[in-house]
Amino acid sequence: MTTRQLLTALSALTILASCKKNSSTDLSGNTLKLKTYIEDVQLPSSPHLTDTFAVTYDNSNRITSLASANLKFLYTYSDKSFTLDLYQNNQLSIHELLYINSIPYLDSTFQFNNTNDSTTEKYVYNGKLLTHKTTYTYSKNGTTVNFRNDYTYDNSGNLIKDVETDGQGNINSTSTFTYTNNPLNVSVSPVYFPIQSKYFPATQKQTDGTGTPIATITYSYLFDNAGRVSKETDMADDGEVVIKTYIYY
Numbered sequence: 001m002t003t004r005q006l007l008t009a010l011s012a013l014t015i016l017a018s019c020k021k022n023s024s025t026d027l028s029g030n031t032l033k034l035k036t037y038i039e040d041v042q043l044p045s046s047p048h049l050t051d052t053f054a055v056t057y058d059n060s061n062r063i064t065s066l067a068s069a070n071l072k073f074l075y076t077y078s079d080k081s082f083t084l085d086l087y088q089n090n091q092l093s094i095h096e097l098l099y100i101n102s103i104p105y106l107d108s109t110f111q112f113n114n115t116n117d118s119t120t121e122k123y124v125y126n127g128k129l130l131t132h133k134t135t136y137t138y139s140k141n142g143t144t145v146n147f148r149n150d151y152t153y154d155n156s157g158n159l160i161k162d163v164e165t166d167g168q169g170n171i172n173s174t175s176t177f178t179y180t181n182n183p184l185n186v187s188v189s190p191v192y193f194p195i196q197s198k199y200f201p202a203t204q205k206q207t208d209g210t211g212t213p214i215a216t217i218t219y220s221y222l223f224d225n226a227g228r229v230s231k232e233t234d235m236a237d238d239g240e241v242v243i244k245t246y247i248y249y
Contacts, residue, residue: 020131024061026185030226031249033057037188038245044238055188057175078214098167098192103128105194119146125195130194131154147172149197158194171209178202182221186229186246200229 034055041049053066058077066073072087082094086093086094093114105128109121124131135146145167152161162175179199200221206214215236222231232244243248 004149015060024057026226026228030186031229032228033061033185033249034188034246035249036245036247038243038247040245041245042241042243044240061190061191066188077190082192099191100192101125101195104192105130106192125194128195129157130196153196156198157195158198173206173208173214174211175204175206177204180219180221180224182229185227202233 010180026106037053037055039051039053043049051068051071053061053073056065056067058064058185060077062075062077070089072090072095074085074087076085077085081097081099084094084098086091088187091114094111095111096111097111098109099107101123102196103125105125106121106123108123111119111121113119116139116221117175120136120138122134122136124133128197130151132150137144137146147167148165150163151159151167152163158177158179160177162177164172164174166172166183169245177197177198178201180202182200184200185196201219202215203219206216208214214240217237218235220233220235221229224230228248229246231246234242234244
């Protein structure tokens with residue numbers, strides 16, 4: 001996995017860790033709903049890659065779309081499931097069905113993509129904590145376990161270790177996390193993704209199956225006068241940087 005892939009995976013922390021479900025304001029009445037989300041990826045010796053997403057919600061404060069000039073994430077909800085349609089340059093590239101359990105968090109997903117393969121994920125919980133996720137791939141060659149992630153939490157319910165193994169149980173990578181004291185209060189994902197963190201992350205370190213370091217990410221943040229994060233900087237030790245800007249309604 002390259003550092004760029006790791007930075008993309010790091011976004012899953014924000015994606016999988018959502019603010020209080022169906023809440024659009026904090027305790028002081030300040031809105032937590034995003035109007036615009038900007039992601040600026042800075043690669044060594046490469047141009048910046050910037051996406052500016054307009055964010056929309058339904059009447060239940062669920063995200064219905066994140067749309068930039070090149071990418072569109074569209075969500076449609078029903079009682080026990082919802083769908084994701086991802087468009088790249090106005091071409092549908094992924095259609096995903098996401099099923100909800102009684103918590104209500106994700107139970108399983110089934111994804112179709114434009115390469116005629118499909119992928120499904122199964123989520124397993126201990127109470128409300130996601131303990132492991134298994135990803136299967138379907139193709140003309142049959143069904144295989146692509147990989148499995150096993151999650152470990154601290155006593156406060158923050159994810160501190162993510163171990164990814166292949167279909168034979170061999171370790172692909174291990175990620176460990178530390179956290180700031182700043183409560184996580186923003187999300188760019190639907191409310192049904194499991195909460196894996198109560199605070200903004202401080203660091204992530206990733207090693208391969210032999211324990212050899214792959215990358216270390218250090219996070220830093222700026223907050224507005226209402227205590228809401230306005231800018232996040234994810235800096236990898238090879239010089240790659242992702243800057244995220246959050247603008248609220």
